[in-house]
Amino acid sequence: MIDEKLVAALKARAASGDSGLLRSPEFRSLFGALKTLPNEQKAAYGQAVNQLRQELEVTLASSVDEAEALPAIDVTAPMDINSIAPKMLPSNTGSIHPLMAERDKILDIFYRMGFNASESREIDDDYHMFEALNFPDGHPARDDYDTFMTEQTAADGKRLIAPAHTSTMQNRMMQKYKTNLDKDEPIAVIVPDRVFRNEDLDARHEHTFYQLEGIYVDKGVHAGMLIATLKTFLQEYYGKELEVATQPYYFPFTEPSFEFSLSCPFCDKAGCSICGQAGWIELLGCGMIHPNVLHAAGIDPEVYTGFAWGCGIDRLVMMKNGIEDVRNFHSAKLDFLRQFA
Structure with a gap:
């Protein structure tokens, strides 16, 4: 009933911690589509949208918790600064002058x-x-x-x-x-x-x-x-x-x-x-x-x-x-x- 590609895209954005997702035009378009449906489909469609909203809220909350648990970013780190376990450059990429x-x-x-x-x-x-x-x-x-x-x-x-x-x-x-x-x-x-x-x-x-x-x-x-x-x-x-x-x-x-x-x-x-x-x-x-x-x-x-x-x-x-x-x-x-x- 809801476009599967749109649902997949919304879930991906929620997983990335997109805090503006539920106010985005893409998500709001789901409610706009409600009035274009026949009356006999509106109830089921509304339930599906509300269920999707709840899933997105749970995913967003989980993403926020994970982000807060991450160590502070070291802006001086040469690579992989958002990694929980910072990686070192391989030893064969350089040498002492x-x-x-x-x-x-x-x-x-x-x-x-x-x-x-x-x-x-x-x-x-x-x-x-x-x-x-x-x-x-x-x-x-x-x-x-x-x-x-x-x-x-x-x-x-x-x-x-x-x-x-x-x-x-x-x-x-x-x-x-x-x-x-x-x-x-x-x-x-x-x-x-x-x-x-x-x-x-x-x-x-x-x-x-x-x-x-x-x-x-x-x-x-x-x-x-x-x-x-x-x-x-x-x-x-x-x-x-x-x-x-x-x-x-x-x-x-x-x-x-x-x-x-x-x-x-x-x-x-x-x-x-x-x-x-x-x-x-x-x-x-x-x-x-x-x-x-x-x-x-x-x-x-x-x-x-x-x-x-x-x-x-x-x-x-x-x-x-x-x-x-x-x-x-x-x-x-x-x-x-x-x-x-």
């Missing part, structure tokens, strides 16, 4: 060597970027850093900075851990994080990359300990014996300062495309922490000495995997990234 995977390996090596780790800051001030590192105002070496400056200023009126190196954390880390020295324990910290430089982009230069800072302070620390620490790390990371070499350099925050090179792990000094046929690869800058930097952190340079270094994690990973263009890491090229999955 190669830089992050290699960073974790680096951290593990230094943890085993007794170092703590800390994050850097992605916005910092002039004091920690320069002054605490023995770059006073007007120091010519400030010009060597292609620094991104923000429009916002710090309390001293100087503009905030996107750090060009993780050395901005040296002063903070030495102050944080200097109580170790009172317990005859060293300050041993690494800082792996992003840094930013206003550079022209090419196969060897990116405006954003990851750097690894290292700090070690104690009584009797000397340059031989610095070289041994870096050599131990690099041999563990590259998985083979390597020769190292240093040559004098200048950094305001270390004295003496060195450029640290290692024998090419790919050609054993024979010369290849990775090392530019030189057999050696210049890897990082390092040196003994300048007395002024120790003093700025409240550490007596007459009693304690220390060393520090900074190297690009991107560069370490490029060398390890024979990658020729640093821009590949941040290019979102899946064919490249999937090689490391």
